[in-house]
Amino acid sequence: MKPIKFLPLVLLLLLGCSNFSSHTIAEKNDAVEMSIISDQTLKTHETTLANGMKVIVKEDHRAPVVVSQVWYRVGSAQEHSGITGVSHALEHMMFKGTEKYPSGTFSSLVAEIGARDNAFTGRDYTAYYQLMGKDNLELSFELESDRMQNLILSEEDFKSEIEVVKEERRLRTDDNPNARVFEQLFATAFTNNPYHHPIIGWMNDLENLQVSDLEEWYQRWYMPNNASLVVVGDVEPKQVFTMARQYFGDIKSREIKASKPRVEQPQTGTRRVTVKAIAKVPYIMLGYKVPSLATAENDWEAYALSVLGGVLDGGRSARLSKRLVREKELVSGAGAGYNLFARYPTLFLFDATPTEQHSIAEVEQALYEEIKDIQQNLVSEEELDRVKAQVIASEVYQQDSVQRQATVIGSLETVGLGWKEMGEYRQRINAITAEQVREVAQKYLIEDRLTVALLQPIEHVAENN
Amino acid sequence: MKIKLIALCLFGFSFLHTASAAPQIEQWQTSNGVRALFVAAPELPMIDIAITFDAGSGRDAELPGLSQMMHAMLNTGSGSLSADDIAETFEGLGARFGASVSLDRSSVALRSLTDEKLFVPALQTFIAITANPSFPEKDFLRIKNQALIAIKDSSQRPGDMASRAFYKAIYNDHPYAHPTQGYKHTVESIRLQDVKNFHQQYLVANNALIAIVGDIDLQKARGIAEQIATSFTQGSKPEPLPVPTVADDVRDIYIPFPSQQSHVYLGKLGIQRGDEDYFALYAGNHVLGGGGFTSRLVKEVRVERGLSYSVYSYFFPLLTPGPFILGLQTRTDQAQQAAEVSLQTIDKFLMEGPSEEELSLSKNNILGGFPLRIDSNRDILGYLSLIGYYQLPLDYLETFNDNISAVTQEKIRTAFKKHLNTEKLVTIIVGGPDGEHGS
Numbered sequence A: 001m002k003p004i005k006f007l008p009l010v011l012l013l014l015l016g017c018s019n020f021s022s023h024t025i026a027e028k029n030d031a032v033e034m035s036i037i038s039d040q041t042l043k044t045h046e047t048t049l050a051n052g053m054k055v056i057v058k059e060d061h062r063a064p065v066v067v068s069q070v071w072y073r074v075g076s077a078q079e080h081s082g083i084t085g086v087s088h089a090l091e092h093m094m095f096k097g098t099e100k101y102p103s104g105t106f107s108s109l110v111a112e113i114g115a116r117d118n119a120f121t122g123r124d125y126t127a128y129y130q131l132m133g134k135d136n137l138e139l140s141f142e143l144e145s146d147r148m149q150n151l152i153l154s155e156e157d158f159k160s161e162i163e164v165v166k167e168e169r170r171l172r173t174d175d176n177p178n179a180r181v182f183e184q185l186f187a188t189a190f191t192n193n194p195y196h197h198p199i200i201g202w203m204n205d206l207e208n209l210q211v212s213d214l215e216e217w218y219q220r221w222y223m224p225n226n227a228s229l230v231v232v233g234d235v236e237p238k239q240v241f242t243m244a245r246q247y248f249g250d251i252k253s254r255e256i257k258a259s260k261p262r263v264e265q266p267q268t269g270t271r272r273v274t275v276k277a278i279a280k281v282p283y284i285m286l287g288y289k290v291p292s293l294a295t296a297e298n299d300w301e302a303y304a305l306s307v308l309g310g311v312l313d314g315g316r317s318a319r320l321s322k323r324l325v326r327e328k329e330l331v332s333g334a335g336a337g338y339n340l341f342a343r344y345p346t347l348f349l350f351d352a353t354p355t356e357q358h359s360i361a362e363v364e365q366a367l368y369e370e371i372k373d374i375q376q377n378l379v380s381e382e383e384l385d386r387v388k389a390q391v392i393a394s395e396v397y398q399q400d401s402v403q404r405q406a407t408v409i410g411s412l413e414t415v416g417l418g419w420k421e422m423g424e425y426r427q428r429i430n431a432i433t434a435e436q437v438r439e440v441a442q443k444y445l446i447e448d449r450l451t452v453a454l455l456q457p458i459e460h461v462a463e464n465n
Numbered sequence B: 001m002k003i004k005l006i007a008l009c010l011f012g013f014s015f016l017h018t019a020s021a022a023p024q025i026e027q028w029q030t031s032n033g034v035r036a037l038f039v040a041a042p043e044l045p046m047i048d049i050a051i052t053f054d055a056g057s058g059r060d061a062e063l064p065g066l067s068q069m070m071h072a073m074l075n076t077g078s079g080s081l082s083a084d085d086i087a088e089t090f091e092g093l094g095a096r097f098g099a100s101v102s103l104d105r106s107s108v109a110l111r112s113l114t115d116e117k118l119f120v121p122a123l124q125t126f127i128a129i130t131a132n133p134s135f136p137e138k139d140f141l142r143i144k145n146q147a148l149i150a151i152k153d154s155s156q157r158p159g160d161m162a163s164r165a166f167y168k169a170i171y172n173d174h175p176y177a178h179p180t181q182g183y184k185h186t187v188e189s190i191r192l193q194d195v196k197n198f199h200q201q202y203l204v205a206n207n208a209l210i211a212i213v214g215d216i217d218l219q220k221a222r223g224i225a226e227q228i229a230t231s232f233t234q235g236s237k238p239e240p241l242p243v244p245t246v247a248d249d250v251r252d253i254y255i256p257f258p259s260q261q262s263h264v265y266l267g268k269l270g271i272q273r274g275d276e277d278y279f280a281l282y283a284g285n286h287v288l289g290g291g292g293f294t295s296r297l298v299k300e301v302r303v304e305r306g307l308s309y310s311v312y313s314y315f316f317p318l319l320t321p322g323p324f325i326l327g328l329q330t331r332t333d334q335a336q337q338a339a340e341v342s343l344q345t346i347d348k349f350l351m352e353g354p355s356e357e358e359l360s361l362s363k364n365n366i367l368g369g370f371p372l373r374i375d376s377n378r379d380i381l382g383y384l385s386l387i388g389y390y391q392l393p394l395d396y397l398e399t400f401n402d403n404i405s406a407v408t409q410e411k412i413r414t415a416f417k418k419h420l421n422t423e424k425l426v427t428i429i430v431g432g433p434d435g436e437h438g439s
Helices: A007-019 A022-029 A086-093 A105-112 A134-149 A155-174 A177-189 A203-208 A211-221 A237-248 A299-313 A319-327 A360-376 A381-400 A402-414 A421-430 A434-444 B002-019 B066-076 B083-092 B116-131 B137-154 B158-171 B184-188 B192-202 B218-229 B278-290 B296-304 B332-352 B356-368 B377-389 B396-405 B409-419
Strands: A037-039 A044-048 A054-059 A065-072 A116-121 A126-133 A227-233 A271-278 A283-290 A331-337 A346-354 A450-458 B026-029 B035-040 B046-053 B096-101 B106-113 B208-214 B253-255 B261-269 B311-315 B323-331 B426-430
Touching (some): A054 A237, A054 A402, A065 A134, A086 A155, A105 B356, A126 A402, A134 A227, A177 A271, A227 A237, A381 A402, A381 B083, A381 B106, A402 A421, B026 B218, B035 B218, B066 B116, B137 B184, B158 B323, B208 B377, B296 B323, B311 B332, B332 B409, B332 B426, B356 B396
Antiparallel strands (some): A283 A450, B261 B323
């Protein structure tokens, strides 16, 4: 790479000190009508640009900061065998450059304004963000709109960046025994549901990815009608909408080639997988196939499963901690829960680490006993109240972070639920009864939906060579 | 010419903007002499409280892991309250309790909604378990078992192993040498009485600092601080920890481990909080390895060579000198190469310092990013604890940008030469085949 030392500063003359004044732009465009949907309680506002790109703004005037996130509705769940990890690899390459902002300048420009920027890839989304002083929002729009359409994927950049991605996989998964159990759990539970493969991709696929795979992926998914722009912070919604239209409004929409449904084969019987790894502490995960909110036939079931997660693992007072950690001292730690905001059917997860005195088999049995208890008996009103109290408090606490608020909006939008779900969530959780919790436990936490993944530690024997 | 103008333009702008943004800090002493710091944050109906003690793992003395274990036991009992009661109380109120242990300090924290019906009992429980814990025997054995599993778990993680080896190499016999979680044999030998003694000696009013941020007024905050402070026994402030000395025989350490990656740490003894060179080193390190994608280390190690997903460097100033650390992870057969590239990058930086453009970019990043440092109650609470604990000036935040602005290329060169001498850098590599390490 050729170091570019002067360009960033030159660009800043154009961007930072003259053109980037939101004041003038707002005046210029204020007259143009725009259809805006607002919720005053949530202080959230939405508009859709003519090209289909949705823009959502949430006001938070506590500090002179703003976060801007661009969410693309593509993640590892859109990938097929052979190209797993392509969404994430493309996310890395999105920082490499365009004709207007060549390799290296993106980071320098963002650094120059003191923004924190990064990106994250999930099963259902790829998202890019800048967190910055409120006066810099326009630079963020300029850069994001540019790389939405003009990314240059060079062979040279890719060659070293894919090595970085492989290092990331080694770091997060290959050298982390519990992460390998997690990876194997999903790969075993799902045959043809797209959550089968890991977000970061299989190593062999990473080794064989080509720039052309990324190019295809970019062309297929990166377009305004497949994206949402989320802005949270000390901003005036109308000004943001106007600015968004100015920067993103002219980008051509294209047809989105829909993914195939890939509905999971019915499971018959429990699946088990063992991961042998050089490790010292055993570990177990259980995964039960459950619907997400977006896929549930009866949407209350998703909320009931969420409450069930709270009853089992909503803090230290919850059942797994109280009974398995403190009462029986079977495990040093245990967890349960699920992501009701997944786009496709997903897994309700349990995990546990046994104490020295107990075996993984005992722990597995103990987890089944807890499940049986939930299926046979009603959870107490106190337990439900505690789960609900925490939901109410969490809604306040999460407002302490603009980034967190934006992430909630972005993920709801991306899976098709919409940001208004934020306003409904608490009510829907509050309405869940003990009977409903029992009902979902009886319906979903059953053998024919279960996959068990175990870590079997093997000793590290020093080689003598 | 143009370039300089632009830098100035942005610079001045950021400065003006952020100078007014620093929060208004109120400070006082409770009737029994505990320092309290408070920032009113009326925007959200919530309160954050943190009590900081000079009671980190550096105070473990002969029993590494003791402070950690003591703090892990706080929420297992107080008076007639059991671990179940405490958990049910906090969670029924939507309140959150946390305790954390670092090398020099420890802290206990409460987050609650402001509503009196929720906050009053949450505060009461928070005070009860931190000032008057009962340390039940049954819970002690359980927590000890959990601690031992955590240690075992660490010993299967090359990153943790490398970090441990690093601190041991830098600090030798100093109390910062051991990991906060301790060692198997020391944790095994901790008795319940040791836990009680540690609490009695270190979690006392004369060793405490209270920080409060939230939707209350000053009068209310004073009342809360008073209630907290007077619930602790008075006690005394512990003697300062010894000043670490630089080991004479610094050597590189290689620990084979059957992992895909080697974890590499380079470093040496750095500076303590309040060091006059702090801002020069902070800004300089931003150029070297603290500034993310624009830093030299990321460019050399990650962008140019694709050797590591993450590579960084930082000074970690503590009450007594803390370390300078450079860290990265890479495929085992590339570990030597990555370490060499890192060392060369430091060497080059030591020789030439940052260029004018680099320093300007870093300064703009630090100054422009200032609002992000204090944009949440949690961040502000962290700064109150930092300012109070290390006795930094109360206008630390207000003057932060001035101090950064005053840094020059020359100051950085001088400060780095003084504090970073590569001849004394230790290199730790964990991961790779047995036997002699090399390619």
